[in-house]
Amino acid sequence: MTATTLRPTSAGPTLGVVTQKRVVLSEWIKLRSLRSTIFALLAAVVCTIGLGLLIAALRANQIETNGGFHPGPDFDATAVTLRGVYLAQLAIGVLGVLVITGEYSTGMIRATLSAVPRRLPVLWAKAAVFAVVVFVSMGISSLIAFEGGAAFFSGAGIHISLSTPGAARAVLGAALYLTVIGLLGVGLGFLIRNTAGAISALFGLMLVLPPIANALPSSLYNDIDKYLPLIAGTQVMTTVGGGSSVLSPWAGMGVFTLYAVAAIGLGAVVLKRRDA
Amino acid sequence: MIEARGLTKRYGDKVAVDDLTFTVQPGIVTGFLGPNGAGKSTTMRMLMGLDAPTKGTSTINGRRYADQAAPMREVGALLEAKAIHSGRSARNHLLALAATTGIPRRRVEEVIGLVGLTGVAGKRAGGFSLGMGQRLGIASALLGDPGTLILDEPVNGLDPEGILWIRNLLKALAAEGRTIFVSSHLMSEMALTASHLIVIGRGRMIADVGVEELTRMASHNRVKVRTTEAPRLRQLLAGNGVVVTPTDLDTVEVTGLDSAQIGIVAARVGIALIELTPMQASLEEAFMDITRDTVEFGTSANTASLTETEGALR
Numbered sequence: 001m002t003a004t005t006l007r008p009t010s011a012g013p014t015l016g017v018v019t020q021k022r023v024v025l026s027e028w029i030k031l032r033s034l035r036s037t038i039f040a041l042l043a044a045v046v047c048t049i050g051l052g053l054l055i056a057a058l059r060a061n062q063i064e065t066n067g068g069f070h071p072g073p074d075f076d077a078t079a080v081t082l083r084g085v086y087l088a089q090l091a092i093g094v095l096g097v098l099v100i101t102g103e104y105s106t107g108m109i110r111a112t113l114s115a116v117p118r119r120l121p122v123l124w125a126k127a128a129v130f131a132v133v134v135f136v137s138m139g140i141s142s143l144i145a146f147e148g149g150a151a152f153f154s155g156a157g158i159h160i161s162l163s164t165p166g167a168a169r170a171v172l173g174a175a176l177y178l179t180v181i182g183l184l185g186v187g188l189g190f191l192i193r194n195t196a197g198a199i200s201a202l203f204g205l206m207l208v209l210p211p212i213a214n215a216l217p218s219s220l221y222n223d224i225d226k227y228l229p230l231i232a233g234t235q236v237m238t239t240v241g242g243g244s245s246v247l248s249p250w251a252g253m254g255v256f257t258l259y260a261v262a263a264i265g266l267g268a269v270v271l272k273r274r275d276a
Numbered sequence: 277m278i279e280a281r282g283l284t285k286r287y288g289d290k291v292a293v294d295d296l297t298f299t300v301q302p303g304i305v306t307g308f309l310g311p312n313g314a315g316k317s318t319t320m321r322m323l324m325g326l327d328a329p330t331k332g333t334s335t336i337n338g339r340r341y342a343d344q345a346a347p348m349r350e351v352g353a354l355l356e357a358k359a360i361h362s363g364r365s366a367r368n369h370l371l372a373l374a375a376t377t378g379i380p381r382r383r384v385e386e387v388i389g390l391v392g393l394t395g396v397a398g399k400r401a402g403g404f405s406l407g408m409g410q411r412l413g414i415a416s417a418l419l420g421d422p423g424t425l426i427l428d429e430p431v432n433g434l435d436p437e438g439i440l441w442i443r444n445l446l447k448a449l450a451a452e453g454r455t456i457f458v459s460s461h462l463m464s465e466m467a468l469t470a471s472h473l474i475v476i477g478r479g480r481m482i483a484d485v486g487v488e489e490l491t492r493m494a495s496h497n498r499v500k501v502r503t504t505e506a507p508r509l510r511q512l513l514a515g516n517g518v519v520v521t522p523t524d525l526d527t528v529e530v531t532g533l534d535s536a537q538i539g540i541v542a543a544r545v546g547i548a549l550i551e552l553t554p555m556q557a558s559l560e561e562a563f564m565d566i567t568r569d570t571v572e573f574g575t576s577a578n579t580a581s582l583t584e585t586e587g588a589l590r
Contacts, residue, residue: 016346016377016379017346018377019378022376022377023376026373033368034364102363106358106363107359108364109359110326110356114353114355115377117324275328
């Protein structure tokens with residue numbers, strides 16, 4: 001029995017030192033080595049493109065069979081092509097949570113934090129790797145959904161392109177919206193640590209809050225509804241409408257991002273303070 | 277070298293680890309013994325900076341674990357059998373851990389071979405048996421070729437061949453001058469690997485001794501005596517802290533005197549001794565003996581004294 005060991009023959013001065021860059025590489029290996037990640041991303045891609053194209057095709061077909069009758073200036077063809085994002089957000093939100101809670105439920109987090117005892121680099125690396133992967137994959141997906149949808153609409157006489165006012169911002173915004181909802185999931189994952197709890201919190205915040213707020217007296221509701229995460233965050237995907245009842249696209253995205261920043265900030269405090 | 281000073285962990289009212297102070301020296305295998313629930317795992321998690329102590333400090337080579345610049349090169353740990361994401365392959369698990377500290381892929385393959393997982397390294401860890409999970413955990417502990425190893429129940433789930441393997445591995449690593457701290461609830465296992473023991477019960481320090489010293493400490497100078505005149509010898513010896521228990525018609529067990537003293541007394545009055553045997557407690561017995569009062573989940577045999585106390589109170 002020989003204990004094979006690694007004598008520091010080629011040892012540079014930084015051998016074994018933990019750096020943020022190295023932790024990012026580690027998290028990248030982790031993210032791409034899980035089947036669940038691949039499936040969730042694939043599901044989000046299929047939802048964004050498939051559902052977007054399907055809805056655009058149906059609407060274009062309806063307009064065509066109406067004899068080319070234009071549905072009016074309020075019709076937001078761009079937003080229609082990006083409607084698949086509403087389904088994709090489930091996959092991305094759940095993935096954001098799972099990237100964290102999967103480590104807690106399996107015990108992996110103890111190996112992770114033993115390797116990186118200062119802890120916070122793990123959170124930054126996880127958030128960064130996840131954000132880049134989601135932004136790139138969802139950016140490409142929403143661009144494909146938009147261009148494909150635009151092709152259907154042009155057959156019906158409605159012409160949209162990336163140079164249509166607000167369209168490029170909406171396509172970019174779709175990718176941003178999904179990235180931020182994923183990061184909200186990451187933050188809640190660190191905060192709550194439990195998969196079911198964090199997913200409930202995420203979609204409670206996103207989907208359950210609006211109808212509850214809706215039941216409030218209108219004087220109260222009108223003041224708060226535009227700040228709710230779903231309503232604030234989705235403005236960036238619209239090119240028509242707006243008005244004083246909602247925030248402007250970028251202001252809405254800013255508010256939505258604040259929710260994610262708050263969740264990640266609280267998650268960071270919990271990660272640093274609480275026993276693993 | 278691992279140093280714990282007044283290490284304490286409280287969960288609400290319950291004290292899991294109570295004021296532990298000890299030093300684990302390099303160059304030998306140090307066993308960390310105690311019944312289930314004694315606080316071994318909690319202590320090890322505190323050493324690794326995973327749980328924050330309520331009071332006290334611990335350092336490895338003079339530094340808190342969280343302050344280590346190159347943690348995996350300083351310390352390797354096996355804390356739970358499955359600190360592994362079940363969906364990831366063994367190789368990717370190790371590659372991800374290695375990446376945090378710039379350990380090359382070559383070393384990952386090396387430790388996979390070292391723990392004997394080459395054939396299954398590409399398989400998802402979720403399908404691993406307990407023993408394979410342990411081997412993967414040991415592989416991660418060895419990744420950085422650390423000078424200190426902290427292993428929580430490493431033989432758990434290993435087959436006899438695996439147990440022998442880890443025993444030899446630990447001894448070899450200690451012989452290279454490393455600090456090896458291994459917990460177990462099995463004295464028999466530690467007797468074969470460790471040369472120093474830290475024994476705790478209910479979170480408190482019970483013994484911090486060499487293996488040989490512990491055996492001596494716990495054997496209460498029992499001497500087995502066979503003689504043709506057992507009743508007479510018994511009368512002669514008993515009293516003054518000396519207890520003589522008949523175990524057979526011609527045999528007694530004497531506590532409180534060593535064999536030389538008994539022999540001299542017998543010779544002086546002319547009692548013939550047929551057998552005079554000092555009884556050494558086995559390490560297992562020694563362990564049971566010193567932890568008896570601290571077993572967290574005792575069976576009725578262990579709680580007999582409690583029943584007696586209750587009877588006395590009534």
